[in-house]
Every structure is written in C-alpha cells, then in structure tokens.
Amino acid sequence: MTENAKGERIVAGAPRPDSSGPRDLASEPVSRVEWVHRDLLKPNHYNPNRVAPPELELLIVSILEDGFTQPIVVLPDYTIVDGFHRYLVSGDLRLMQLYGGMVPVVKVALDPVHRMMSTIRHNRARGTHAVLPMAEIVRTMVAEGVEKADIMQRLVMEDEEVERLEDRAGMPEQVGRERTDFGKSWVPQG
Template identity: 40%
Template sequence: PEKVRANDYNPNVMAPVEQRLLHTSLLTEGYTQPVGVAQAGQGYSVVDGYHRMQLGKHKPRLRERLKGYLPVVLVHQESGGDAERRAATVRHNRARGQNAVTAMSDLVRDLARLGWEDGRIAKELGMDAGEVLRLKQISGLAELFGDETFSQAWTVE
C-alpha cells in the first residue's frame, strides 16, 4: 500500500454516510473491485478507487484483513502522462455516474492548460462540446479564453 498514492485531482466526492457504507461493504464482502492504478514514477497513482484505497490503507480492521496488501489492477496507458491519468479517472467516475461539478470543471481547466483542445477533452471525457464549454466557464472565463479573439460586438465605444 505504501507505493500506492492518491491523485491530487479526484473529481468525485463521497458523503460520510456512503463512506461508512463502503467500509462496511469492504469488511463484509471484501474488495469486489480492485483499486485501479497507473505507474507514476517509483510508485502508483490511483486512477479509480480512491475511497477504497483510503479505507484499505487507513482503517486498521481492513488493513489487518488485507495483511498489509491492497488489491490493485494496473491500468493500460498509451502514453502514461498526467493528462491521460486524469482522463481515465474521469471516465471511470462518469461511467458510474459520480462526479462533482467544481472538481470536473477544474479538471477540464487543467487539461486545457496541458494543451488539450476542446475536441479532445470532449472525446476523452465522454462529453459534448457544450458541456466542455460550461465546465470551462465555471472554472474561469478570463483564464481559459484569454487568448481568444472577440468580435467587435464586444467593443464599447
């Protein structure tokens, strides 16, 4: 478990009641889904299963049951970059219907900063162009559209 670390961009949030339910489930049924990880330097970064990882690493009864191990699966990565790991996390969360708007907006902003065009963001995250635009607007118009040219309709005389 020491080589597995949380990512700093997880866009899904779990309420305390659901965390307790997940903890009970892991104690009762075990890990029915491993933690999805990607190679990151000398260790592994969580792509899917952040909350399962946190509970497995920090809850004594679970840690004892796992004998100090954490069930993981290494995800296939084409290029292995940070942006690809972020996109994979979003795909997993969206497939389950879990994501937080503000965190998702921050993720879209970060991918744009990393040089991804809107079309690629939409394709990789399973969005349409309108959703990418709305999420960009949430995280800041000035920053994300600062280099865009505007028509004269925006000019006030």
C-alpha cells in the first residue's frame, strides 16, 4: 500500500478518479467501444458470477430484441473482465447470424488484483455472485498484500463480509484433509 499526496492509503497502481474537475469524456472507456470477433476473447479464471439457463435465454432474447446495450469489458489481450455471459451467448446461432460473431468490447488496462476488483464490482452491482469463487478472489487479494480496509473500501463490503469470505476461502481443499482419528473406545455399529 502507498499513500497519495493527501496522505490517503491507496492500493499501489490503483486507478483513482480525478476529482479536480470535469473528466475528459473522450478518455472514458465507453467512448472507445469497438467491434471484434468473439473468437479473440478469453474468459478469466476467477469470475464468481453464475447464471441459470433460463436467464441465459433471457439474455439472448434481450440482445435479439434490443441489441448489445453493454460492451464486454476486456484487457488489452482480450481477457474478459466483465461480460462473460454476453460473450457466452454471443455464440448462439441466432446471434451469430445477426452479428457474424462480432461483439462490442471496451479495453481497460488493469493489473491482476484490480481486474478482479472490477469484475466483483460489476457483478455485485447487478446482485449476482457465488460465495466460494468470491472467497477465493478475496483470498488472492490478501495473498497479494491488499489490506482488508482496502478490500472493504474498493469492493464496498463490511468488515464481517470480508472476514467470512476469508474464512471460506479454500474450504473445499480443507474438507477431507483434516481427518479425524476416532478414539479406541469408538466401535462401529454394524
């Protein structure tokens, strides 16, 4: 962690909004939407969001009727930061026929911790994420040296939520690893 000129703690390399005046709208990511072929895109390995088949079909119908109203957010190497399910349904035959495999993207340059933060913010804003993948992301951030206060601030989480996610991280690996040896007085019924 580092401090800015005002003495505020910030995550090293974290993009911070410039509050000194109006933003240059031409430099905003949404001002740089481009169409690329979906085959260029790569899913990330940490997305905690899950969508059931009926909602995926609803997303297809939404794009069929309304068009793509949100670009897919990608890194310069086309790894998906946000929009995995828009990418996923873009392979549907109906959408392939309409768009020829092309999808709208906007590129952002983020380091690994900040792209995970971005993915979480996008998903939480829509109200969907799975607990264990989310816990794994928090565990990764802690391992990368991100302080709990920064996780709370940047992901808009309460202390208790961060604690619970930290405690849940790695649970599937722990199950079965901690074997209990029963005392000699224990006799199996059978």
